Amino acid sequence: MALFDALQKLKDTASGPFEQATGSPPELYTSPDMLDLELREIFEREWHCPGLAADIAGPGDYVTFSIAGQPVFSIRQKDGSIRSFSNVCRHRMMQLLEGSGNTRSIVCPYHAWTYGHDGTLRGAPHMEKSKGFSKKDFCLPEVRTEIWNGWIYITLNQDAAPVAELLAPVNDLVAQYRMDKYVPCETQDHVWQTNWKLLTENFMEGYHLPVAHKATVGKWIGLDDTVFPDQPNPHFTWQTFTKGETATYGRAADANDYLEGRWRYTTFMPTVFPAHMYILAPDHVWYLSLRPKGVGQVHVRFGVALAPERLAAFPSKEAALRDLVTFFDHVNEEDRFVVEGIYKGAHGALAQAGPLSFLEREIHDFQKYLAIRLCPEKSGAAKVAAE
Template structure:
């Protein structure tokens, strides 16, 4: 049975854990993952305040292309308008408040599935049947609320916070780190949505450390990376990362011959980027895949899972088959990760759960705990 500890108590436990230097740090306390009240604090002080990634701009190539999500309880649509700009707005009808669009698709206009109120792509009301007898109704007075939306290196972010600092400002250091990869020119080839039975932070932390690869992924990629070649540096306020060197057994993980931007070991270096709060990117010189996470209470996580290739490989005849083979491997890796992270949450929910000391390969997890503490402490 999950522990039912109040959010402030969990925040106090996290404050104590976060105050320890990395050299003697432990994992975050179990109640930080299992407390419903703490999960509410995260929605209020993290997901309603920071930027959330809905995926790649390349997934919205044409006017009317849209994706939907729910951010901290607010249904949102993100679409490319008739002028070619990507915009975010409320996905709730202004009449009887039904949600409007679902999933992904393309629309010339936005039609409410309840009473057919119809909106233009810019959120203005185009038409509303059988409203002529209401003397107070004026079509021009209706427009779907507009939300913050920014593109950065091909990623699309939304925020409910009108005062959130620009994405590019917060992530300028990341942009410099991966400049030679030209991440803007990676095209999404697949997108899926999943729900796993674990806390969102468990899955985020699982991505942030490769310490688990030899064991959790023994059946797939566990033997492809050497622990002694993993580099885990101290994180920054808006992100953390670690790097792994790949060998040339997977050609599309290497820099393309036409890429003269990367030199030496850079041509086989994989960045594992954790953009706070919940965008997790595996970036190789040839391909990428990502997870964008959103909590569904303390015990479930909604996952936006996508990936694709660098446009450097666009004209290589064998690259698409290589990527299809990689996607099949990633599916197997996800099965392994799901098993591991759901076991972790089951263990966290035990009355006997106690956090152990962190390995030097789990430095990103320590920095993530500092971020969570800094955000949730705003409730004090």
């Protein structure tokens, strides 16, 4: 099936009733043309999350990321704000920073052009004979940045609506957890052998939890308690579920005096389209932020932060970390197994997706999102990609 036909099929299932929805056609996960279209129509236009504001708490703390192939970094300023910039030197385009850390200034590892935290070029050795050269002409391009409930969001799109506006309908839901006070415990970067959308879809549905995660989180979840929003939203989707008394993680610590009633054991699980998703529980937050690395690979940034009162209940931070990281590594491996397995399965000549369970409602929401951005009526982009 050509990509154009696969997109038509996506549009058909997205515009039909959920009760008749099926999974998406395999070509949407395996076609390099589909990825080109997604990078152009989605990744270059949307907000992306490189991590938690608390990951870069002090002046000069930075974290690197990329948006549709554009290297970027976010850095804490002396005044406490966070700004983001192109991570590409204005001399001969060397990548400036790697990973995360702290720096007094940003020094290019190639010829030592040096930038301030505000992206201005402060030093450029041996440039005095270059006619007309002026440092003020070579600042790093700034990338739009917003902080929302403790998350950093960045976009290359000057025209994108503000995050605070897009996510306003869930602001109160998120804010009640006081997630901006959570303490980051672990961040890891991985590359998984799958298409990015398979991981997004996997995260959104609880249907697989009792099976694929039976050894870990699956046994704690009350699937019958799953709640979805009344109306789908074009920018995100979410569900809430509860965790039982035997759950190791997911319930408010005794010292939590701000969550009440069922919210003390309820988890809020949003996916901010296209690729930021998290599990926000009364005692921890666990997130993924995805970037395609070709059609069959995805960069996965995974992070965990603990509510301060939960952290305080451990004998030591080291003990908390050891316990937590081992546990979530295990959960991630369970997910990696299935999303890499689906990617292999989608290449089969006989591969075809079947109907969805009511627990996969958000996959249908995601299909609607993809159809709006990628299908021909919107921009003609899909047609171009198919030709």
